[in-house]
Amino acid sequence: MPNMPRPIVDIHTHVYPPSYLDMLRARKTVPYVHDPPSGAASRLIILSSDDNPSIPLDQRGRPVDSSYSDIAVKLAFMRWHGITTSVVSLANPWLDFLAPDEAETWAKRINDDLEVLCARVNREADPEGTRALHEKETLFAFGALPLSAPSAGIIAKEIARLKTLPHMRGVIMGTSGLGKGLDDPGLEPIWAALADTETLVFLHPHYGLPDAAFGGPDATDRYGHVLPLALGFPLETTIAVTRMLLAGVFDRFPRLKILLAHSGGTLPFLAGRIESCIAHERKFIANGGDTRGPQRSVWDVLKTNIFLDAVVYGEAGLKAAVHAAGGADRLLFGTDHPFFPPLDGKEDGEWLSVTTNYKAINSSFGDEDVAAVLGGNAVRILDLK
Template identity: 25%
Template sequence: MTSRREFLGAAGALFCGCGLLRSAHAQAQRRVAVAVNGKPVKTIDVHAHCAFAETLPLLDNDRSVLVNNVRGAEEAFVDINQRFAAMDQQKVDMEVLSVNPFWYRRDRDNAAQIVKVNNEKMAELCAKHSDRFAGFCSLTLQDPQLAVQELETAIRRQGLKGAAIGDSVADWEFSDPRFHPVWQKAEELGAVLFIHPQGVAELNRRLRGNGWLANAIGNPLGTTIALSKMIFEGTFDRFSGLKVIAAHGGGFLPSYADRSDHACLVGPANCDPNVKLAKKPTEYLRQIWFDSLIFSPEAIRHLQAQVGASQIVLGSDYPYPWAMAPVDHIFACDSLNDEQKLDVLGRTAAKLLNIAA
């Protein structure tokens, strides 16, 4: 039988807004490891966000750039006790932190300053709390040559694990050759790229109205387009060792990927005969990793069938309350056997990101 983490003093836990705070007694108690059929595992959430107040002077002190009208947004400014309490309640041992890239359409020099502060503060935070946090760096991708330098500094000197990137930069897709030096450097360094969508701005008019469709539809669509372009334009062939994690279970792509295998057969005039892929489009999904931030065991079962359990890693989107019990979500998935649950909960991420398990 699968076992879960037990907490001493857990009765002291309480919700406060979106976050989770514990009583002083509960905070003093030792965390007990999550175990699957008696085997402990270090749970690693690869999809957790933060923001740094030190960037505000570079934003004309416009706090709304970093904190918008979304539940949990204020908690992106990390309060250590609050964040650790939330992680303990979620049964998360380690978060791999990232800053959502909001600077791609800003002036290049301003963006570079923001990225510099982000990476310095991220490295500082992760070094101070190395048992609980690892981090993805930020990149000034509107200047790919600068991004190459930033990535090398982040990995070689700052101890970060890779880079959090959007789904495109201004009007440029990640498959554009201008980004090849960045992906080449990431491949060389073994750096992981965490693709987190920023929505699809050209659809904003149609997505206005009830339901926050700009996020509910636009964000998964952004990831779907980014991955599809990288597949069909040959990016994953050119950089076959590139390590990519796609947020939100890869958007819509894994749910309808088989259509991609038929597109050029049905409409060859719409496909470039000079781009000769090494394998079927769906086969590239098995060299990409996907977070578990999809909302039911059935969704995990389908993702597992499409990409393999080995390509799924834990993700919550904390502090935004999309998935407040990410570990329990994996325990509820009958399609995963015990070894696969151990992998999804932390072992795969530990290996991918070179984190001590």
């Protein structure tokens, strides 16, 4: 990318380690990987709506090629788009579906795989350790948590272990938490462990909204993934964070740091409405009710506890995100690679998911803020050395 400030850091970029895909290949229920006997591309079925018996098995889900697991493809993508550093993370559905007795083992394995991968790539890029961050392609990672483990102590133990791995810069987590949402009291020791260790949480949607919200299975047949991805994912994030706010999570854990995918869904746009509804809620003690209600405002939480990625694909959404966050210093560039590849199927084709985000950032800010959003903020917030 000519005339782009460096470093450029991609904090929203996914990888499925080969061990993870092999584990999915051994499964027959969502999530799973199906290898067509014809030798065609493998199919990744991670959304329950994709596992429709009326759809031929060889056509369910999405095709997955080497870009999902081969780090050489990731590095080539980075070079093509001028990206100097990627903070990779396991993509949805992470490890949420595992049986309790498997969760801890798989979390350690996946996180160790990511750590080894980052260490190898960075060593090969700079054997002598003398090159600056913007002079090489480097990798860091967000770890995965064993959220289905039989005790919160096991999860907290892995959070602490991740802090000892040199290339880990936080964790990625879905909106289900332990299975009951992010306002679940059972998450209290997890929030405490994350806050105490100053571990950043990259919160990413997966579960969407019920099919009925979009017209049922018939709508999926007509419109594919447009409704669940364009609307379901952002609203899922918005609802999850609002439930945390209402439950007082941010009151009890003021040091909790969360990075929201897709610029926070619709949270920046709806923050004022959420705040107004909270102020007028009669169930809260402030208005004569018997429920405590949140003690901090949505705006305070957005400016103190929350960072937003810039994966919003348009200037209007990006400006709403900046306003809600209180400035460009809390926005971080991302691509969502390897999802949304070039429509022409060519390796060197245009990634609209990347170019639209670059365009929105460059048209929304002056040079100093552009440099901060594209890389400077990530270097500072994630301590990328």
